[in-house]
Amino acid sequence: MYQAKTARNKTLLMRRLVNHKLRGGISVSEHTSQFQDLVNQLSTTGWVLKDEEQAILLLSSLPDSWETLVVTLSNSAPNGKVTMQMVTDALMNEEARRKEAGTEQSYAFVSETNRRGGGRNGGRSRGRGRGQGQNRGNSQVRGRSQERGMSCENNTWFEGYCNYCGNYGHRKRDCRKFLQEQPQTSQNTSQEDGVTMVSLSSDACLVTHGEQEYLHVGTHDVEWVIDTAASFHATPHQHLFTSYKSGDFGAVKMGNTSFSKIVSIGDVHITTNVGCALVLKDVRHVPDLRLNLISGTALDQQGYLNRFKEGTWKLSKGSLVVARGHICGTLYKTHAKLCHPSLNAVEEEISPNLWHWRLVHLSVKGLTTLVRKERISMGKGVALDPCEHCLFGKQHRVSFSSTRRNHSELLSLVHSDVCGPIEEESLGGSRYFVTFIDDASRKVWAYCLKSKDQVFDRFRLFHAMVETETGKKLKCLRSDNGGEYTSREFSAYCAAYGIRHEKTVPRTPQHNGVAERMNRTIMEKVRCMLSMAKLPKPLWGEAVLTACYLINRSPSVPLNFEVREKKWSRRDVSYSHLKVFGCKAFAHVSKELRQKLDLKSNPCIFIGYGDEEFGYRLWDPEVKKVVRSRDVVFHENEFHGCVPIIRQQHTP
Template identity: 40%
Template sequence: MNEGITEQLLKLDLKSAKKDESFNNNNKNYRGRGRGQGRGRANEQERDFNNNNQEREENSTRGRGRGRSNSRYEKSQVKCYNCNKFGHFAKECRAPKSKVNEKVNYVEEERKEDDILLLAYKNNEKCEDGTWYLDTGASNHMCGKRSMFVELDETVGGNVSFGDDSKIEVKGKGNILIRLKNGNHQFISNVYFVPNMRSNILSLGQLLEKGYDIHLKNNYLFLKDNIGTLIAKVPMSRNRMFLLNIQNDVAKCLKACYKDVSWLWHLRFGHLNFGGLELLSKKEMVRGLPCIKHPDQVCEACLLGKHFRKSFPRESSSRAQKPLELIHTDVCGPIKPCSLGKSNYFLLFIDDFSRKTWVYFLKQKSEVFGIFKKFKAAVEKESGLKIKAMRSDRGGEFTSKEFQEFCEANGIRRSLTVPGSPQQNGVAERKNRTILDMARSMLKSKKLPKEFWAEAVSCAVYLTNRSPTRSVWGMTP
């Protein structure tokens, strides 16, 4: 009887030894601290599984103890045999075995090429025109459709390198017009035109250079402008990318404008906004002006010529009660290239009471004092009034000794802005912007050389003096 018990004990020891050996070799089974076996999960590469575990993705063992042990295999150190990335197994890899279908950043440098662009690109994925990938690996914004550009400089070249070692030539750089949620329009500027590229790319690096703030939190990308206003909140997609849907807009073709009366008068008034044209028509400020209707389209030349900038105050702290009580002045330039008359600057004088504007063209800033004396003599003789005050910045052309002595001798009070605060001379600064916007729009619409800028500025001043302004409601300067 004792021999039988001994034999049974020996068999139990042999079974226990085999179990321990299997545990140490395969490292697949885990035991809980309860009286029975614990329940756990572990995954291995297919090539490492034995015949009993190849058909199962997870191994589970059940225990009958009070507690339960849930031990998970640490995947952070696991390298996928298919894509050579860490964090998952080959059978979990989403990339096909033939080639990787994940987004990659590919860098290739050649000294002979001027522009080799970094690109994060996903193969075999179709992209709608309004979908843009926000990419930290791209050095520039890129788009593959010529029709999306409202302005394109085809002299810009270079190459884009893709993840499959292919290259596509850059055929230009330009601006793309988009419509914001509030109905306003804006440009995506300095976008490279890469023909046949499937995806539109927004370079986060290029946005950072322009002062945008980019913040990642809780699987969202937050994009803010330079004053902290939230521009976009982009969720992370399943493939860990950030896609932004932007509505592309098409500008009104100028060739189709001439048959439309409203568009025709918009062009005649130097691309004056349609609100101003409607006011001219309703108040009958202009003889022969027909009824103006605000169109749904946007003017291509206006968008190209009128840039969005930080606004200046529309109103000064105190308004003049009579003409020539206060004159605002400012010099704009140097402007390249020089005009047909070899001028590099233009000088504006604005009457605070009526907002009437005078323009003079200069080759050098040193001519300002002489021009001011001519301007003073002309307007005082024409109106029969005297200039009482003048507001300007602290440029050397306005603070010279001879200028100061002349103003004191003629009873002209000077008002100089604080250094670094152009907003204090907001009337002149804003008028500069209005004149330049109109001039650029006219040159763009007619495709004239930049050397005609002085003629365009002169025409713009003539038109603004005959256009409505909020500062003088119901009348023109």
């Protein structure tokens, strides 16, 4: 009949091929054999279908109950191209799995109507006769259209066979025979906000969000479920987030007919079951969900490739395999664990004590100011546990009152003082450090010195830097009468640049109280830092520079609790990169410095921030030197303890 290469024969064969559907009671092998016969007949007419076209037509012949497989294959196809071999293998595997499971349906469906009323099922009219009415909202299609199985969703015929009764023209979920023979089915219809729900299983359900988005949700709270149909990642666990933004982000409809709000959006850092770090972006926090959900669509948008084959899932980026999973029932699952708790950024999980340590034992008043100005976030209140390291480093006599006036213009007055000698040499052989404090902003600069005669060189560097940075002239320097400040070259330099040099009265350090108090504050913090991290004294130089770095990012009482760095630079200050001094740090070893079997991470000790250079400063206890790296993983609650020290050059 179809040997003639006429347009009519081609049309008839193509129509039969398009309308060929997988029906109940027919095996996959029979279905594919019939499909291939039609393709061969079409070929005899001169119309040869490409392999990809055949694969797409075969996928189109599957009923709705196979939609998960269709989506999975579509998303995992290399370069978006499916092949007949890929499709037939997947169909055979799915048929075998369904026979073993003894069921073809393990989801409950939630259909959400268009809330604007402009889409399908949006109004309240009802159709009659052959179903040509508008059929919107709570319509009831009557007459011959209902008897012959016309779909009530869109008022058009379903061109396929029912998987339950075998009749043509309707789906299994619309089959009257199926619905009548399911007395144990929990069928709940809720008209609230135009949502209709039919619960067929207690293991999983579909949850809709907005108009089109939906999620698969299971009942286990350990694994992560991979769903290529989900529009976004979701989790019920607040402590997983590393960034957290609360707000009103809509709601989802749960399988038990209740609503659950999306209370926040943030990022989640996890370590996959193959050991790779994976950042899930824009994860929705839905407290009433029972499972962590990974969206395949969202991963695709991040540049990852999802591959589903023979009951396994593989996530890759380029040649790197990021994660693996396996099929469990009808869901693909994977195991992953949260990255180290120090990454956690949820408010109640970042305790005031941790911020107290990060900011080198900042006072309660200082922490309260940063919280009030929304620079950092923590729990319900700033209540610190008793810190014995603060007593070891800070205990002092009751202070005297001060009535001095602050300057308002940057560099109008700079205070300076030298602290030392320190009983232990630093890593770079220093025994002193000098500080310069701008009176208007109270920002402090510190330089480590091997001897006091280096003060003049450091002052010249400081002078050139601050004038270039601010565009203002240094007008006055206040110091004590130490020989390092009264040398002939120091006086000549001040005279040449028009800097007024104020010297205090001998044996009256109160006249230079700002610099004296700053040196005391720095040394108090240094003692606390070394005590808490159990680090040896030669690391005092690194501790001094780190203390100054963090003092500049802390509120100042003379400035009415403004932050020094913000007052100086007129820019907001970031705190997200701060870590606890002396904690364990694992630096990434670049491929140029390692061989194939060498470890990719090097355990170090965190000792500071790069002020004039990028990256964190780390002490490598194995090679006994300071290294810099930007690719570091921190364990802020763990410390190496006392480590041997060998002094080196080019360090404080």
